[in-house]
Amino acid sequence: MSNAEKISATTPQPIPQEAFDWYDEYAHGLIDRRTFMARLSTLVTAGLTLSMLSSALLPDYALAEQVSFNDPTIKAQYTTFSSPNGHGEGRGYLVTPAALTDKAPVVLVVHENRGLNPYIKDVARRVAKSGFVAFAPDALFPLGGYPGNDDEGRAMQKSMDRGKIEQDFIAAAKFLKSHQLSDGKLGVVGFCFGGYIVNMLAATLSDDLNAGVPFYGTPAAEELRKNIKAPLMIQLAGLDKRVNATWPGYEADLKAYQVDYRMHLYPEVNHGFHNDSTGRYNEPAAELAWQRTLAFFNQHLA
Structure with a gap:
């Protein structure tokens, strides 16, 4: 039984859109858990x-x-890297194709706003199974790493210095690009907060990044966007009002700076539609977006 079928089996009635909107507010710290659950209770029916x-x-x-x-087709391990401008040292999940005998393109995989949870680790394994060297850092490593649940992970990440977290991901990207298994071609894919990090890295690393795929991520600061050189594939959810509101201004800048970009908007799906661990998951959109992502990396990295 697929994830979508399992969710459907437990919720025979369609989930009202308000519930997804409230979850987005809760997941991004705009409301607390008590408020979120109180709002959900208003939707209860027989x-x-x-x-x-x-x-x-x-x-x-x-x-x-x-x-x-x-x-058996992949190998996974944890490894640390130096981050002198961030928290001093970072740690991440490195996954390589088992049959790799030479250098290969590398892809940084960036988590949401709650640390390196099992979904993102699985995405890293999917990337490696497709022939790339994948590395998924954990922003929560300075505090002991992802704690095993998203609520605590979200609170931990919120308590940390945002600038140092960004520097950790810049250091992770440089570490991966220069890794002994890297052929020098670097791609980045990220989700939600990770989508923002993709956009930030594109504007910070400039020519050192070869391709970026932000899933429903907000753009980098306006003053940095002129530095973007890498081709971008922007993945947006049709029902994601919060992130989509930032797109017109971002697109105007991408055009003004002659960035090679393409944007895919997936109608009638929610923020987080690629995350197959919740009811926001939309299998057709997620699969299409992922196949487009891999094709984009093959085009620009292979």
């Missing part, structure tokens, strides 16, 4: 309980594994 709603919206990472960590 056929849609609070338990059904919360189970569908909150992550279930048992649903998110598409590539097992025991998959």
Whole structure:
């Protein structure tokens, strides 16, 4: 049974759009958990309980594994890197194709605003299974790493210095590009906060980045956008009002600075539609977006 089928089985009635909108506010710190659950309770009906709603919206990472960590075609390990302008040292999940005998293009995989959770680790394994060397840093490493649940992870990341986190990802990208397994071609893919990091890296690394794919991420600061040189594939969710409101201004700057970009807007899907651990997941859109991502990396990195 697919993730979508499992969610459908537990929620026989469609989940109202308000629930997804409130979850987005909750996940991004605009409301607290108590307010989120109180709002959900107003949607309870005879056929849609609070338990059904919360189970569908909150992550279930048992649903998110598409590539097992025991998959014989990949090798995974944790490794540290130096981050002198950030927290001093970072740590991430390095996944390589098992059959790799030479150098290969590398792809940095950037998590959401809650640390290196199982979904993002699985995405890194998917990248490696497609022939790239993948590296997924954990912004929470200075505090001990992803704690095992998103609520605590979100609070931990919110407590950290945003500028130092950004410097850690800049250091991670440079570490990966110069890694002994790297052929020098660097791509970055990220989701939500990670989508912002992709845009920030494109504006910070400039020519050192070869391709970037931000999924529903806000743009880099306006004064940095003139530095973007890498081709970008922007992935946006049709129902994501918060992030989509930033797109017209970002697109105007990408055009003004003659950046090679393409944008895909997936109608009637929510922010987080690629994350297959919650009810926001939309399998057709997620699969199409992922195949486009891999094709984009093959075009610009291989």
